[in-house]
Amino acid sequence: MSVIKRAGIAAAAAAALIVPAGTVVATAGPAAAKAATTQGCPYGAVCIYPQNAGWNGGHPSHFYYSYGAHNLSNMVGMHRIYNNQSGGATMRTCTGYNGTGCQGYLPANNYIDKDMTPINSITLQP
Numbered sequence: 001m002s003v004i005k006r007a008g009i010a011a012a013a014a015a016a017l018i019v020p021a022g023t024v025v026a027t028a029g030p031a032a033a034k035a036a037t038t039q040g041c042p043y044g045a046v047c048i049y050p051q052n053a054g055w056n057g058g059h060p061s062h063f064y065y066s067y068g069a070h071n072l073s074n075m076v077g078m079h080r081i082y083n084n085q086s087g088g089a090t091m092r093t094c095t096g097y098n099g100t101g102c103q104g105y106l107p108a109n110n111y112i113d114k115d116m117t118p119i120n121s122i123t124l125q126p
Helices: 003-017 030-034
Strands: 046-048 062-064 068-071 078-083 090-094 102-107 110-115 121-125
Touching: 046 121, 078 090, 078 102, 102 110
Parallel strands: none
Antiparallel strands: 046 062, 046 078, 068 121, 078 110, 090 102, 090 121
8 A cells, every 4th residue: 555545544534533613512421321310319319218118119209419528317227228429428427416326338320238226327428
């Protein structure tokens, strides 16, 4: 193959990679696939489901989005807690109010069935 022909093929291949300014290029990858509502829990939230209801048909009863402590009230018995936050964000259950007496860490994209009777708050942290 001549040098000129090879140069022409290389130029055509390079031209195929050029994207005009203002063009939006979208790709689907693991990050795009994970950014979704799961069992009714929006991406980026920690959700608590009603007592003894498991996933409750994808209808959580409580949603928490912001980092920090969240006080709970009238939550007793077994509840499913799902952490649909991103990256390394975790959730903790706490026996005291305002995020005191915390125990364990629930990593992102995990759930736990927890007796909430002694729990008075939860915390969300990055």
